[in-house]
Amino acid sequence: MGNINKPGIESAENAPVNVEQPGIFQSQKTSNGKLYALITGASRGLGKAFTVELAKRNINVLLVALPKDGLPELCHGLSADHRIECDYFEADFTRPGDIDEMVRWATGNYRINILINNAGMGGSREFELAEKDYLDNMISLNIRALTLITHQLLPELRSHKNSYILNVASMASFSPIGYKTIYPASKAFVLYFSRGLSEELKGSGVSVSVVYPGPMKTNKYVTKRIIKQGIYGRIGLLEPEYVACRSIDLMFRRKSHIILGWLNRLSWLFMKTVPTWIRLPAITKRVKRELTASK
Numbered sequence: 001m002g003n004i005n006k007p008g009i010e011s012a013e014n015a016p017v018n019v020e021q022p023g024i025f026q027s028q029k030t031s032n033g034k035l036y037a038l039i040t041g042a043s044r045g046l047g048k049a050f051t052v053e054l055a056k057r058n059i060n061v062l063l064v065a066l067p068k069d070g071l072p073e074l075c076h077g078l079s080a081d082h083r084i085e086c087d088y089f090e091a092d093f094t095r096p097g098d099i100d101e102m103v104r105w106a107t108g109n110y111r112i113n114i115l116i117n118n119a120g121m122g123g124s125r126e127f128e129l130a131e132k133d134y135l136d137n138m139i140s141l142n143i144r145a146l147t148l149i150t151h152q153l154l155p156e157l158r159s160h161k162n163s164y165i166l167n168v169a170s171m172a173s174f175s176p177i178g179y180k181t182i183y184p185a186s187k188a189f190v191l192y193f194s195r196g197l198s199e200e201l202k203g204s205g206v207s208v209s210v211v212y213p214g215p216m217k218t219n220k221y222v223t224k225r226i227i228k229q230g231i232y233g234r235i236g237l238l239e240p241e242y243v244a245c246r247s248i249d250l251m252f253r254r255k256s257h258i259i260l261g262w263l264n265r266l267s268w269l270f271m272k273t274v275p276t277w278i279r280l281p282a283i284t285k286r287v288k289r290e291l292t293a294s295k
């Protein structure tokens with residue numbers, strides 16, 4: 001359920017939102033017309049790094065993540081440390097109703113000129129053994145939510161002279177991978193969707209950038225995997241703070257295609273030039289070995 005901590009928000013479709021904590025945020029549609037950046041998956045990992053980076057640049061932020069994951073505290077800290085305005089919305093994007101509620105809250109109360117579609121999930125599983133919910137959630141979050149949020153926020157973004165969309169894909173966008181199947185396919189969707197939309201919106205004032213991070217130690221699960229992979233895990237490894245900072249720089253320069261770090265660029269070249277029949281079994285074998293070792 002969105003915004004469970006803030007009574008009154010669910011019913012306030014186009015009304016300003018009431019807050020108990022002074023200074024945390026102002027309703028921009030009714031106050032001074034300041035602009036905001038909306039970040040999905042803002043509570044931790046790369047999304048948190050994006051949020052902190054924007055706050056450091058004195059950009060007001062709207063944070064979205066799953067309920068009960070520290071958003072109020074993060075929001076409070078950011079507004080106190082950086083003198084920016086901040087608000088949050090708790091939503092589970094695997095539930096279709098939550099996307100609509102979040103968009104109503106955001107567009108009903110704020111002027112938004114930056115959208116960072118960061119929320120996403122990954123993982124390695126044998127396809128036949130994967131639970132139905134796991135597959136469904138990954139498709140819903142990585143593809144459906146990103147598409148619908150972009151679609152529904154576009155009129156708001158278009159209403160400003162300069163607006164920016166930054167979608168988070170992955171280096172996995174560039175190759176199919178056995179035992180990951182849905183994840184690279186969903187990130188290839190993000191790549192094609194973003195590049196297509198970028199072309200469609202040329203000259204509109206809204207640019208679309210897509211970033212393809214390599215491995216980042218963002219959470220316990222990913223960190224454990226990266227360590228286990230040894231040398232392979234370290235190829236292209238970057239700090240989320242660096243990825244966030246450089247991606248935002250390049251987003252403001254309206255770059256449509258963002259690959260960071262020379263090892264990731266080399267890896268991209270490898271995936272572009274080595275034929276799938278060589279590359280696919282090689283990468284799949286490595287993931288399979290990793291899965292077997294973790295059993």
Ligand SMILES: NC(=O)c1ccc[n+]([C@@H]2O[C@H](COP(=O)([O-])OP(=O)(O)OC[C@H]3O[C@@H](n4cnc5c(N)ncnc54)[C@H](OP(=O)(O)O)[C@@H]3O)[C@@H](O)[C@H]2O)c1
Pocket residue numbers: 040041042043044045046047064065066067069091092093094118119120121122141168169170171212213214215216217218219222
């Ligand atoms: N880490 C890597 O090595 C890596 C590499 C390439 C690409 N990426 C991409 O980078 C992005 C961020 O990854 P990360 O590693 O920072 O992930 P993370 O640490 O797992 O954080 C994911 C974020 O998404 C939010 N989220 C998860 N499920 C959600 C749902 N159903 N509804 C709403 N929000 C949800 C989480 O909210 P809660 O905190 O509330 O759970 C969290 O804020 C993802 O798109 C990922 O695919 C990551």
